[in-house]
Amino acid sequence: MDGILNILKPPGMTSFDVVAYLRRLLKEKKIGHTGTLDPGAVGVLPVCIGKATKTIEYLTDKDKEYRAELTLGISTDTQDSYGNVLKKCDVNIEKEEIYKAIMSFVGEYNQIPPMYSAVKVEGKKLYELARDGITIERAPRKVAIHSIDIVNIKDNRVIFDVVCSKGTYIRTLCSDIGEKLGCGGHMSFLVRTRSGSFKLSDSLTLEEIYEFSKDNSIEDKLLPIEKVFDDLERIDLSDVEAKKLINGAYVKLKGENYKKGNIIRAYDDKGKFIGICEILPIKGSLLLKIKKKFG
Structure with a gap:
């Protein structure tokens, strides 16, 4: 299979x-x-x-896409509803202020991975340390929040859709939003709606x-x-070109629609997927070189 x-x-x-x-x-x-x-x-x-x-x-x-629920006013040690409550706080914040705080996270930001995560530090997973009651300093990692669409804000609960880069922790995003608002918060629900x-x-x-x-x-x-690789440009090759590519040789590209450094997906003359290739500039020409073979 x-x-x-x-x-x-x-x-x-x-x-x-x-x-x-x-x-x-x-x-x-x-x-x-x-x-x-x-x-x-x-x-x-x-x-x-x-x-x-x-x-x-x-x-x-x-990139990944999620629908999440943020509950403001309650902070937990796991940053979700499965952890122990660390702090409770009354939430008396206008919707406009909540909206502004959430949208301020769109773009790149340095996110500190949660202790209850599979991130490894010196060969040990953070959640293993957390279960032993150990908390250590974690280096922030740059993540990208491409977009946030707020679906509903009611009382202390916010439902929103988010598109983000790999390595983004949505429960940490929820916790960070709560901290920015000064009341704390945690992720009370999460569904991943898309992966690639x-x-x-x-x-x-x-x-x-x-x-x-x-x-x-x-x-x-x-x-x-x-x-x-649905998001990559497709190229269909002749039988001769496909064989050259499969055997590790370069294939010269024709036309002006290609850019050096681009990764594209290649197919043979029968429509069979060969693999992904990189476009390289060599001696004034753009050449195709196999990057990963799947055929």
């Missing part, structure tokens, strides 16, 4: 739990997920199988996967490897 399953991760399971379940169900060892979701969160979790596991590094880098080109509307529950595996139709549900 080679391809990608767009899984709707349920609450209460870790991302690794989902992978372990699929390994047992599908009897496939080569399986990996493409970006951890907190156990309490739900939503899109693309799972790569077989040759598709070679795309994990690329899919992990893709994989959307919630197209995801499958584990119960559906189980039924498909029993009637031997699971392979029909596998998404092709090249879906990971």
